[in-house]
Amino acid sequence: MILKIYKYGSPILRNRCKIVNSISSDIKQLTDDMINTMYEDDGIGLSANQVGFDLSLSIIGKHALESENDLIIINPKIIEYSDEKTIEEEGCLSIPDIREKVIRSKDIVLEYQDLNLKTITRKFVDLPARVIQHETDHLNGVFFTDRLSFVKKKLLNKKLNQIAKES
Numbered sequence: 001m002i003l004k005i006y007k008y009g010s011p012i013l014r015n016r017c018k019i020v021n022s023i024s025s026d027i028k029q030l031t032d033d034m035i036n037t038m039y040e041d042d043g044i045g046l047s048a049n050q051v052g053f054d055l056s057l058s059i060i061g062k063h064a065l066e067s068e069n070d071l072i073i074i075n076p077k078i079i080e081y082s083d084e085k086t087i088e089e090e091g092c093l094s095i096p097d098i099r100e101k102v103i104r105s106k107d108i109v110l111e112y113q114d115l116n117l118k119t120i121t122r123k124f125v126d127l128p129a130r131v132i133q134h135e136t137d138h139l140n141g142v143f144f145t146d147r148l149s150f151v152k153k154k155l156l157n158k159k160l161n162q163i164a165k166e167s
């Protein structure tokens with residue numbers, strides 16, 4: 001099933017998402033639906049609150065990971081950020097038609113749980129590290145546009161307010 005994507009201005013996108021304590025068949029179905037929705041909209045990552053579920057859960061597309069499988073991260077927590085930063089353009093399915101350069105750590109160490117609620121600690125670099133930082137921001141109620149300079153934010157304000165009005 002393709003899910004509705006909540007846009008900038010929807011209150012659920014400003015929430016800190018709830019910890020997932022058990023995996024039901026509903027949650028497995030949700031992750032399948034999220035993966036289908038992400039591909040439908042040409043995204044490389046998607047978080048549960050972007051499709052209206054207050055759950056600490058994101059998916060990362062396999063093409064962003066250069067892996068054979070999409071990655072499901074449950075209750076993700078970044079436990080290390082590299083001092084080395086990179087600046088790359090980002091977009092977001094919840095903020096249509098806006099792309100901006102965002103500064104982020106080049107490498108991260110992520111602690112998360114898989115669909116068996118097994119805890120995994122893994123290092124990610126470059127694009128995967130960037131997508132995961134973007135998605136874990138969503139789970140904490142943060143948009144990539146929040147990370148832009150004051151001046152950039154001011155310039156985008158009108159467009160963001162317009163998206164919020166339509167959402």
Ligand code: CO
Pocket residue numbers: 091092093094134138
């Ligand atoms: Co996003």
